[in-house]
Every structure is written in C-alpha cells, then in structure tokens.
Amino acid sequence: MSKILIRGAKVLGGEAQDVLIDGETVAAVGTGLSAEGARVIEAGGQILLPGLVDLHTHLREPGREDSETVLTGTRAAASGGYTAVFAMANTFPVADTAGVVEQVYRLGKESGYCDVQPIGAVTVGLEGKKLAELGAMHDSAAGVTVFSDDGKCVDDAVIMRRALEYVKAFGGVVAQHAQEPRLTEGAQMNEGVVSAELGLGGWPAVAEESVIARDVLLAEHVGSRVHICHLSTAGSVEIVRWAKSRGIDVTAEVTPHHLLLTDEMVRSYNPVYKVNPPLRTERDVLALREALADGTIDIVATDHAPHPHEDKDCEWAAAAMGMVGLETALSVVQQTMVETGLLDWAQVADRMSFAPARIGRAQGHGRPVSAGEPANLTLVDPAYRGVVDPAGFASRSRNTPYEGRELPGRVTHTFLRGRATVVDGKLA
Amino acid sequence: MMRHLISAADLTRDEAVRILDTAEEMARVADRPIKKLPALRGRTVCNLFFEDSTRTRISFEAAEKRLSADVINFAAKGSSVSKGESLKDTAQTLEAMGVDAVVIRHGASGAPYRLATSGWIDAPVINAGDGTHQHPTQALLDAFTMRRRLVGRDAGIGQDLAGRRITLVGDVLHSRVARSNVDLLHTLGAEVTLVAPPTLVPVGVEAWPCEVSYDLDAVLPKSDAVMMLRVQRERMNAAFFPTEREYSRRYGLDGDRMARMPGHAIVMHPGPMVRGMEITAEVADSDRCTVIEQVANGVSIRMAVLYLLLGGNESDAPNPRTEEK
Ligand SMILES: [Zn+2]
Numbered sequence: 234m235s236k237i238l239i240r241g242a243k244v245l246g247g248e249a250q251d252v253l254i255d256g257e258t259v260a261a262v263g264t265g266l267s268a269e270g271a272r273v274i275e276a277g278g279q280i281l282l283p284g285l286v287d288l289h290t291h292l293r294e295p296g297r298e299d300s301e302t303v304l305t306g307t308r309a310a311a312s313g314g315y316t317a318v319f320a321m322a323n324t325f326p327v328a329d330t331a332g333v334v335e336q337v338y339r340l341g342k343e344s345g346y347c348d349v350q351p352i353g354a355v356t357v358g359l360e361g362k363k364l365a366e367l368g369a370m371h372d373s374a375a376g377v378t379v380f381s382d383d384g385k386c387v388d389d390a391v392i393m394r395r396a397l398e399y400v401k402a403f404g405g406v407v408a409q410h411a412q413e414p415r416l417t418e419g420a421q422m423n424e425g426v427v428s429a430e431l432g433l434g435g436w437p438a439v440a441e442e443s444v445i446a447r448d449v450l451l452a453e454h455v456g457s458r459v460h461i462c463h464l465s466t467a468g469s470v471e472i473v474r475w476a477k478s479r480g481i482d483v484t485a486e487v488t489p490h491h492l493l494l495t496d497e498m499v500r501s502y503n504p505v506y507k508v509n510p511p512l513r514t515e516r517d518v519l520a521l522r523e524a525l526a527d528g529t530i531d532i533v534a535t536d537h538a539p540h541p542h543e544d545k546d547c548e549w550a551a552a553a554m555g556m557v558g559l560e561t562a563l564s565v566v567q568q569t570m571v572e573t574g575l576l577d578w579a580q581v582a583d584r585m586s587f588a589p590a591r592i593g594r595a596q597g598h599g600r601p602v603s604a605g606e607p608a609n610l611t612l613v614d615p616a617y618r619g620v621v622d623p624a625g626f627a628s629r630s631r632n633t634p635y636e637g638r639e640l641p642g643r644v645t646h647t648f649l650r651g652r653a654t655v656v657d658g659k660l661a
Numbered sequence: 662m663m664r665h666l667i668s669a670a671d672l673t674r675d676e677a678v679r680i681l682d683t684a685e686e687m688a689r690v691a692d693r694p695i696k697k698l699p700a701l702r703g704r705t706v707c708n709l710f711f712e713d714s715t716r717t718r719i720s721f722e723a724a725e726k727r728l729s730a731d732v733i734n735f736a737a738k739g740s741s742v743s744k745g746e747s748l749k750d751t752a753q754t755l756e757a758m759g760v761d762a763v764v765i766r767h768g769a770s771g772a773p774y775r776l777a778t779s780g781w782i783d784a785p786v787i788n789a790g791d792g793t794h795q796h797p798t799q800a801l802l803d804a805f806t807m808r809r810r811l812v813g814r815d816a817g818i819g820q821d822l823a824g825r826r827i828t829l830v831g832d833v834l835h836s837r838v839a840r841s842n843v844d845l846l847h848t849l850g851a852e853v854t855l856v857a858p859p860t861l862v863p864v865g866v867e868a869w870p871c872e873v874s875y876d877l878d879a880v881l882p883k884s885d886a887v888m889m890l891r892v893q894r895e896r897m898n899a900a901f902f903p904t905e906r907e908y909s910r911r912y913g914l915d916g917d918r919m920a921r922m923p924g925h926a927i928v929m930h931p932g933p934m935v936r937g938m939e940i941t942a943e944v945a946d947s948d949r950c951t952v953i954e955q956v957a958n959g960v961s962i963r964m965a966v967l968y969l970l971l972g973g974n975e976s977d978a979p980n981p982r983t984e985e986k
Contacts, residue, residue: 422912427865428863430670526926548769548775549771
C-alpha cells in the first residue's frame with residue numbers, strides 16, 4: 234500500500250486539511266479527501282511542514298565514524314523532521330575531491346532516511362591556500378552547489394575572491410565560517426564580562442564581523458553570492474542588513490543554540506556549552522531572533538556537531554567544540570521564535586525548509602505542500618512538552634546542552650518521498 | 662566553611678577573615694622549635710600539579726606536613742590539554758586511593774572547578790592556580806601580608822582591609838593573581854586600582870569591583886600597597902607593548918617612583934621577581950618590599966585553608982592566647 238492520508242493537519246499552520254500521499258508525491262490537498270485504499274494518519278490539528286532542510290550538518294563520515302556516520306546522522310535528521318541535510322566538508326579525508334563527495338552522496342542515498350547533499354571544500358585540505366576542484370565536485374554525481382571550509386575561515390582575501398568568482402560558472406555559493414584567525418588565537422569563549430571573570434581566552438565579536446564585512450564587499454565587487462554561516466553577534470546582523478539594503482547577494486544562517494543560549498552558561502565550565510562560534514550575550518541573542526524574524530537572517534541551520542563523550546567529559550580547554558542539534562532544532566525554534574510571537578509556522582517553514590533548499594539548490598526539497606510535489610513532509614505536535622533525554626537520540630553522539638531541559642514540540646512523522654521515516658515519534 | 666576553595670570570589674567577608682585569623686594562629690607554629698600540629702594526622706592530601714610551580718607546591722607541601730598530613734605529590738608532566746582525558750583519569754585514580762583532599766594546579770582555566778563539580782572525585786578541591794582564572798590562596802596570603810603590615814599582627818585579628826587602597830600593576834590580562842586579589846580585596850573592603858597598559862587589561866574588566874588606570878604615577882601617592890605583577894617577556898612578541906624599555910619606563914617600579922608612595926606603603930610581588938623590567942633591585946631589596954614575608958605567610962595561609970576545609974580536630978588547633986600568656 235503506497236497511499237497515505239494525513240487527516241486534519243494544519244498545513245504550514247493554516248486551517249486543518251487532509252493531505253493524500255500517493256507513492257512518492259503529494260496527490261491532493263483539501264478537505265474531506267477519501268481515505269479509500271490509504272493508510273490514515275490522524276493528525277489531530279498538528280502542524281504539517283515541508284520536510285526540513287539543514288544547510289549545515291557535520292556527519293563526520295568518512296574519518297570520525299565514532300562520532301557519527303552518514304547512517305546515524307541521517308537517522309538523527311529524520312527524527313528532527315529533516316528530509317535533506319548538507320554535509321560539511323571537514324571530514325577525514327576532507328571532502329575536497331569528486332571522489333569523496335560522491336562517496337558521501339552515495340552513503341546518504343543508501344541510508345534511506347534523508348537526502349545528503351555534500352558540501353565541497355573551498356580549498357584543498359581546508360588549508361586556505363589552493364582552490365579545491367570546485368568544478369569537478371559540481372560536475373560529479375553529488376552535484377555539489379555549496380562550498381565551505383567550515384570549521385576554518387577562508388581567511389585569505391584573494392582566495393575568497395577567486396572562490397566567489399569561480400563558482401559563478403555553475404551557480405554555486407561559498408558558505409563562509411567567519412572567524413579572523415589572528416583575533417581568535419587561543420580563544421575559548423565570547424570575549425566580554427564573563428571571559429574576563431573566568432580567565433578563558435576571549436573570542437571577540439569583531440573577529441566574526443570583520444570577515445563578514447570584507448566578504449559581502451568582495452561578493453559585491455565580483456557580483457557573486459555569498460552565504461554566511463552561523464551568525465552569532467548583533468554586529469554581524471547589522472552588517473548583513475546593510476549589505477542586503479545595498480543589494481548585495483548575501484544570505485545568512487543562525488543556529489538554534491545561538492537563538493537560546495548565552496555565554497552566562499559557560500560559568501559552569503561545562504564543555505557542552507563550548508561551541509564555535511561561541512555563545513554570546515543576551516543582547517546578541519535578541520538581535521539574532523529579531524533578524525531571523527525580519528528576514529535579515531534567512532535560515533536556521535543546526536551546525537550539528539557530534540562528538541563522543543570522551544571529547545566533552547574533560548576540562549573546558551581540552552574539550553572539542555560543538556553540539557548536536559538535528560533532533561532539538563525545531564523545538565528550540567518553537568520556543569524562541571514561535572512561542573515568543575516572532576515567527577508563525579509558515580515563516581518557520583520558510584526559514585527551515587524553503588529558504589535553505591533555495592540557497593543550496595536542493596532538488597525536490599523545500600517545495601510547497603501541494604499536489605504534484607515530492608512528498609517530503611514533517612508533522613509536528615506543537616502542544617507536546619517533554620524533557621530532553623539524550624539517551625533517546627538517534628545521533629551517535631550525545632553532546633547536547635539541553636539534557637534535562639524542557640523543550641516544546643515534537644516531530645511525530647517524517648516522510649521522505651512518501652515513505653515514513655518517523656512514525657509516532659519513532660524512527661521507522 | 663565551604664567544601665572546596667576554587668575561587669576567591671566564593672569567600673564571604675567572614676569566611677575570609679576567619680581564614681586570615683586561623684592563619685595568624687598557624688603562623689605561631691612556625692615560631693616553635695617543633696613546627697608541627699597533629700591536626701591532619703592520618704589524612705592524605707594529594708598535590709596534583711599539571712603545571713610546574715615548585716614554589717607553590719613546596720608551600721602547600723610544607724603546610725600539609727606541618728599539619729601532619731600524609732602527602733602525595735603528583736606531577737603530570739606535559740599538557741593535559743593535549744590529552745584531555747588525563748584530568749578525569751587522574752581524579753578517578755586518586756578517588757580510588759582514598760585521598761582526603763586534592764590541591765590542584767592546572768594550566769587550563771576552570772579545571773579545578775570541573776574537578777570539584779564533575780562527580781569524578783568526592784574529596785575537597787583546593788585551587789592552587791588555574792590558567793588565567795584564579796589563585797585564591799595567593800590572594801589570601803597577599804591579604805594576610807597586607808593586614809599584618811597595614812593593620813598589625815595582633816591588632817589585625819578579626820579585622821578586614823576596609824578603606825585600604827591597593828594598587829595592582831602589570832599584566833592583569835593574563836594574571837590569575839590579579840583576578841583573585843580583586844575579588845578578595847573587594848570582599849575585605851579595600852579599594853583596588855589596576856594599573857596596566859590598555860593592551861593588558863581584559864575586555865570585560867568594567868564588571869570588576871575595581872578602578873582601572875593607565876597612569877602609575879597618578880595612582881602611587883594614593884596607595885597603601887602596590888603589588889607588582891609578573892610580566893612575561895614573551896608578551897613583547899605578541900605586541901602587548903612596544904619594548905621592554907618602554908614598559909619599564911611607564912609601568913616599572915623604581916626608587917623614584919617608590920618615593921612617591923606614602924611612607925607606610927608597602928611593595929608586594931607574587932614572585933618570582935624578574936629584576937629589571939617590572940621592579941628594580943633597589944625596590945626589591947628595600948624593607949618596604951614584602952616578597953620574603955609573602956612566602957612565609959603562604960605556608961600559614963595554606964595550613965589555615967587545609968585545616969578549615971578538612972575540618973581538623975578543634976582541640977588540635979594552636980591557641981595563641983593561652984600560649985602567649
Ligand atoms: Zn562553522
């Protein structure tokens with residue numbers, strides 16, 4: 234049986250409707266649709282969204298399969314309501330050749346939980362010196378459209394300029410991890426009142442902002458588009474806002490944790506809060522929320538960064554940077570953006586599906602919920618309240634700061650091209 | 662009394678004064694022919710040093726031995742930061758060996774806090790200096806030295822440092838001594854001024870309970886104590902200041918500058934002193950300089966902290982009043 238009828242779902246948060254899935258596509262959207270021959274899912278007023286798309290995921294395969302694999306990472310993604318993820322290039326070996334990106338792409342296809350779109354490295358070995366074969370990665374079976382040295386900043390202005398220019402040939406985009414390396418030498422947390430007190434090396438906001446300012450000007454100069462990863466400061470927001478007002482083709486993302494957590498949490502010296510870019514201040518958090526609401530920041534991206542327990546169960550300075558995020562992203566967005574009245578569910582669909590798919594040119598994802606479209610869908614119960622228990626995560630790693638914290642909402646069903654990958658909150 | 666001593670900021674005024682008073686009692690032990698108390702007999706204290714510091718380790722060891730504790734010295738060579746698991750592994754080893762207290766020195770800020778709160782170990786943790794964060798027993802011994810010199814040895818009992826004006830000069834940015842002293846001296850009622858070139862003042866210092874000045878000469882006449890902080894020569898290469906000579910001219914303490922201090926004012930240094938750049942030999946050797954006393958006072962303070970944290974038997978404590986009379 235390949236027909237599924239989702240009955241009474243609020244599509245993008247609107248009026249309750251029925252959605253009929255036939256095979257891999259949405260067959261009909263309307264009221265009182267016939268359930269004949271179909272498995273029926275009673276949505277009971279839950280929110281139906283297009284399958285979420287994450288433009289910034291670390292899947293760790295190849296090379297760090299103890300942290301995550303494509304299979305475990307895509308299972309985590311499906312649990313979080315995602316149907317497509319873009320996998321960052323900082324693997325071992327680095328995804329800087331057609332061979333590696335094709336391998337990751339194929340592993341994603343085989344996983345069956347979520348489409349994996351590999352991101353190619355901008356420079357060979359993420360070393361910032363020599364352009365990787367961007368065209369070959371684009372022309373490969375993986376069809377790479379997004380290039381990033383994430384984890385490292387493309388620091389050299391000439392290399393950045395060349396990359397921005399070069400990808401114009403095939404409509405690619407360079408996603409920049411904005412971090413001026415000299416200003417962040419020895420940096421361990423946001424530079425400010427808390428770092429001064431804790432004696433941890435400060436990571437100044439200007440180290441992010443100065444790179445963004447340079448890159449939007451470079452993008453303008455060469456007439457290319459640039460995407461800024463994980464904005465974390467109020468100043469970064471101002472620069473992107475200015476660049477957009479000037480007509481520069483820039484897009485930007487924010488992570489769920491930068492919408493919720495502040496550097497005050499670092500007082501615990503608990504490495505679950507150690508992340509790159511670092512958690513900033515309350516003022517930054519509020520500016521990021523506002524920017525996501527007004528569209529200055531285009532999308533939410535998780536920066537899902539799995540690390541094994543040993544890499545976090547140590548002193549702050551020795552701990553790895555990053556936190557897992559795929560399975561909690563939508564809940565954090567609900568809490569920080571929907572329940573605060575800053576976004577409605579249709580806007581959440583834009584920030585977490587339509588816009589990231591558009592920026593990354595993801596085929597078949599981020600499409601409207603209407604007849605004839607691929608059935609990539611996510612059903613969310615916004616009334617659910619629960620305490621986060623990482624023991625139940627599908628990710629191979631558990632490095633979440635939300636353990637024991639109550640977060641709202643739950644993904645009850647995820648469909649990848651008509652096939653349920655999550656049913657009643659559990660992986661299918 | 663608190664369970665651990667991680668940060669000078671954790672001490673209340675009364676707790677801090679109690680430590681200073683207890684140290685005053687402990688100091689009298691040093692004047693006896695047999696410098697030993699039975700207070701911690703049968704207890705095991707581990708000095709866990711991930712970072713070299715012979716001075717601090719010897720000071721703690723002397724304090725532990727004067728209290729009759731069994732001492733284990735554990736020096737973890739090399740950086741634990743490059744091999745992140747070693748702190749946890751070591752802690753669990755010590756836990757299994759049943760140590761009663763851990764004195765930890767670590768290059769990473771927050772490592773003692775993590776040790777005390779991670780559940781890796783149950784024993785009280787005493788921070789003997791972590792990264793650029795805190796060095797609370799240093800601050801306590803400095804405060805003890807100031808109280809003795811500025812208030813008086815016996816007159817100081819029960820007293821704090823209310824209204825005293827203390828100036829800290831030098832590399833505040835990288836100094837756990839500065840952080841600990843600002844916290845403790847403020848708690849004890851003193852007015853603290855930090856003097857440094859702007860490059861060596863941390864962003865965020867505005868939240869600290871102290872004043873900041875870039876002008877040493879303006880501050881000296883108003884200081885009851887001037888504490889010179891260590892400036893490491895490698896800071897020069899990182900462009901924190903142009904040359905050693907320029908630093909010395911603007912922020913070094915020489916005889917001329919010392920002459921501008923009030924007659925009763927003292928000069929302090931956490932040691933080891935590098936004569937020349939930050940302090941001239943003339944100042945270091947003057948009787949206003951308390952460096953040697955600070956070393957002796959360090960043992961008394963550490964005895965007091967260990968005694969109070971480990972809840973030594975009250976009857977074992979020295980009683981200065983009955984002894985003196
Ligand atoms: Zn990044």
